[in-house]
Amino acid sequence: MRLLLLPALALVAGVLTAPTAQATGHESVRFATFNASLNRGAAGQLVADLSTPDNAQAREVAEVIQRNRPDVLLINEFDYAPAAVDLFRDNYLERGQNGARPVDYPYAFIAPSNTGVLTGFDLDRDGTTTTGNDAHGFGLFEGQYGMLVLSKYPIDTKNVRTFQHFLWKDMPNAMLPDDPATPAAKDWYSAEVLDVLRLSSKSHWDVPVRIGRETVHFLVSHPTPPTFDGAEDRNGTRNHDEIRFWADYVTPGKGRYIYDDKHRRGGLNPSQKFVVAGDNNSDPLDGDSVPGSIQQLLHAPRVIDPRPGSAGGVLAAETQGGANLTHRSNPYFDTADFNDNAPGNLRADYVLPSRGLWPVRAAVYWPTDELSRLNDASDHHLVRVDVLISKR
Known part of the structure; x- marks a missing residue:
């Protein structure tokens, strides 16, 4: 009985010591997501910036990663440039x-993006198409x-599935945008656009x-921001369905319609473990996303929300004011520091393990000490979220 109780007590305390993990036959693995803003304004510029070790922003990004030391990491906004x-x-x-x-990360995966x-x-x-x-x-x-x-762990590259070419219209009951002049007509x-338009913005x-x-299975994406559009809300509706994609993929019976870029169909097997990660551009209560968008994932039956947070998020909301003063979400869970007037700081980034993985520690890296320069x-x-994975 004692071995069964120790992990539960450790989860409440937010700390699990290495001997406890070893004693229960598990290994603690840290999964993380970081929208690192390593995008550049022109093709080839990221390669040029990283060709020397003195790019100031890249050094800060690297230091953030080094101080958090994730074992498996998604970097959003890293231009597709294999070099x-x-x-x-x-x-x-x-x-x-x-x-x-x-x-040191001996294993890496990068693939084309729909952007551009x-x-x-x-x-x-x-009036233009370019x-x-x-x-x-x-x-x-x-x-x-x-x-x-x-x-830090091997990636099974032969069995990676990408969904770059999945068409938005092929999602059953897709939330396609309405023309404000003909509401509810979707x-x-x-029809010609929908025959080619892909669901994934990346x-x-x-x-x-x-x-x-x-x-x-590390399930990663970066849904479009639900802004930069008009009354038709074409980005908001797309953000909703990009989030829904993973919710359907991991929920038994809901992912049958999904096909990957190699034309293999179906979602994840119910016996398979996963971590969903990425900048989803959707806060549960605040911001511009369609209501209920991120809840599709947070409330999916196999998904665990470890609710990572930081004191830094609370301090930022208090000192920056603006829209943060009217937010309904707890700023402890914020992950993004956006314009103070609108939308304010939001919970936009998520690391969500599946049932069968035991989350024991979770945090948002928002330092308030001398490292706040980062x-x-x-x-x-x-x-970041630390989960226990069986070694047996």
């Missing part, structure tokens, strides 16, 4: 930054605002990570 992956590891992560210890890939249609109805708003995902060039997964986009990836004898690395803060 940049080794440059970031070699010149930044594997060099100690301001006294932080170097960190033009559809050939005038999606925002501004701007970032006319791409499958907003971007000034193909791959801007992409994603990168880094891992006709902001023509992509959705199922990245299997082998941890001992276990495989954990809060300028990005307008988002790294979110």
